[in-house]
């Protein structure tokens with residue numbers, strides 16, 4: 001007899017009762033953001049790329065949706081269209097039922113690269129979004145300090161961005177985006193420049209803020225662990241052309257804890273996502289096993305201990 005029996009993972013589609021109840025509650029809420037048959041075609045000389053092909057999806061109020069997919073499946077294009085930075089070739093984005101015509105204060109954005117204004121101190125960076133909304137300077141300063149308190153950086157109010165670590169800068173970027181009172185926060189690979197430990201802290205920190213305020217989050221990521229850990233639902237895109245492959249309801253209870261990353265439900269969801277990405281057959285950086293490195297001969301290790 002075999003010494004060990006292979007551990008069978010549960011079906012990732014089976015939601016524990018508390019998760020099923022939460023998901024039912026989320027689905028009763030209105031859509032804040034609707035992607036209404038959005039197609040985006042890029043034409044360059046003779047090349048025609050269908051980056052997004054009739055994408056249809058609705059994000060409920062106070063939901064946290066992650067978007068994953070291999071390189072080139074249209075994640076960045078989608079987030080740029082959601083932000084109003086790019087037009088769809090056909091279809092439309094609706095915010096609370098109204099068509100999006102360009103960037104607006106109802107959608108905040110946090111990018112991958114640190115985008116704080118280097119010449120403004122932390123408080124002024126956060127004040128920026130508030131003042132843009134027509135609030136006077138003194139009131140903006142009061143609100144900015146409240147945000148800094150919320151993110152635990154009030155003692156850094158007069159520091160400049162270069163004096164902060166990457167994680168702290170992203171916390172300020174989140175505070176700056178939220179201070180402008182958006183309905184939706186769009187996050188494009190916002191934590192991928194951070195080291196693993198800081199990244200986990202930022203994920204917990206984001207979920208903590210999200211729990212406290214009325215905000216809906218759309219989070220684009222390459223990282224499957226990050227998507228499963230954060231999301232209520234995961235929108236999986238496939239490339240060539242960019243289409244919705246599947247929408248996954250994450251079978252994990254909230255509040256999320258790091259220990260859940262080794263749970264059967266987590267592993268089953270990850271195994272399924274990995275299988276999907278592999279089935280797209282792209283040479284993607286999500287698939288680390290496929291990465292081949294040509295080493296120059298001189299780098300061969302000669303003192304290897306067996």
Ligand SMILES: Nc1ncnc2c1ncn2[C@@H]1O[C@H](COP(=O)(O)OP(=O)(O)OP(=O)(O)O)[C@@H](O)[C@H]1O
Pocket residue numbers: 042043044049050051069070071072073074075076077078
């Ligand atoms: N401005 C552009 N002009 C021409 N083609 C573009 C443009 N922007 C994106 N594309 C093409 O559209 C497709 C989707 O690109 P996009 O950057 O949205 O994918 P992605 O999923 O965000 O990729 P990655 O994860 O590598 O950032 C790709 O084939 C890309 O080459």
